[in-house]
Amino acid sequence: MTANEEIRPYRIKIPDEDLADLRDRLDRVRWAPEPAGGDTGYGVPVARVRELAEHWRHHYDWRAWENRLNAHPQFTTTIDGTGVHFLHVRSPEPDALPLILSHGWPGSVAEYLAVIGPLSDPRRHGLDPSIAFDLVVPSLPGFGFSGPTADTGWGPRRIAGAWAILMRRLGYDRYGAAGNDWGSGISLELGRAAPDHVLGAHVTQTWDPPPDDDPKWVAELGPKDQAAWQAFQDYVNNEAAYGVVQSQQPQTLAHALADSPVGLLGWNAQAMHQHGLDADAILTHVTIHWLTGTGGSAIRIYADHAREEPATGRSTVPLGVAQFPGDLPSIRVFSEHRHTIVSWNEYDRGGHYAAQDAPDLLVHDLREFFTAVRPR
DSSP states (O other): OOGGGOOEEEOOOOOHHHHHHHHHHHHTOOOOOOOTTTTSSSSSOHHHHHHHHHHHHHTOOHHHHHHHHHTSOEEEEEETTEEEEEEEEOOSSTTOEEEEEEOOTTOOGGGGHHHHHHHHOGGGGTSOTTSOEEEEEEOOTTSGGGOOOSSSOOOHHHHHHHHHHHHHHTTOSSEEEEESTHHHHHHHHHHHHOTTTEEEEEESOOOOOOGGGOTHHHHTOOHHHHHHHHHHHHHHHHTOHHHHHHHHOHHHHHHHHHHOHHHHHHHHHTTTTTTTOOHHHHHHHHHHHHHTTOHHHHTHHHHHHHTSOOOOSOOOSEEEEEEOTBSOOOOHHHHTTTSEEEEEEEOSSOBTTHHHHSHHHHHHHHHHHHHHHSOO
């Protein structure tokens, strides 16, 4: 193993002066004026950002979350010229299945804190120990404790290639992949990149377009899928402006995100504050990006994805999909043309961040899926 391939132990320890600087900046916020009626339909209302900023300044305890993260073994390594931070939680069960869990934007590895225990040590959590996981939970390149990337091009396909190298470097030959948001796309790409090594991919979204972009597919949808398609179009037309900015000119925005914690909070909260997360959960993701200086580099995944060649053909890796009602729905008939679906379950609670607001359901779905696809 060369120096660049070395796996180095890591522990989070944010300097006190960095936290003092954050508090000082929060004390000196210059708020954007909001016109009458501007609290609806114009983005995250000032009142909501003020509420979160007040909690951040006076009630949020970063050290408590730092300790929660540090309760798990962490490491860093270098892959394809960039730093990769990851949690590596080995199961006490001798036949545990390796599983790499990928988060999305504007999330972080903190997204999976509630599911690490039940997945890696099911016996301790009152679950059947016949299925347990050795967990690898990386910070995406450019996100959090992986640090800013030194170059561009870190879209889901390149990240998937890095994950294949990471799993091989850790000594895992056969493993599962799972993720949420961008982590869903990365897990699907990992299945395409390493089909002989990925036993199955489990995702919470597919969001596949109609096959061949032919409008006849939409016209032939049943009422439930028509409603899902319309919900997705409404989202694209009315709530996805951040994705356009981040896909086209992320560096222009990066200057503001690097300089203002409340600017970072307002921008990132638009994708979280209506998804069932409490203030501490939202602020942990934002704080990680602020303290690591990755608010600007993290958003580049949108631009890098837009510049990647789209995947073609149908993936042969078994796919499991868990749908939660608080999330934008995926449409199975579209996804069947691109994936080998073996499990598709819809639940009655939970949202886009199911690992945080419905961890028991996500754990159940992951365990059921990988029990089914794992070789006997």
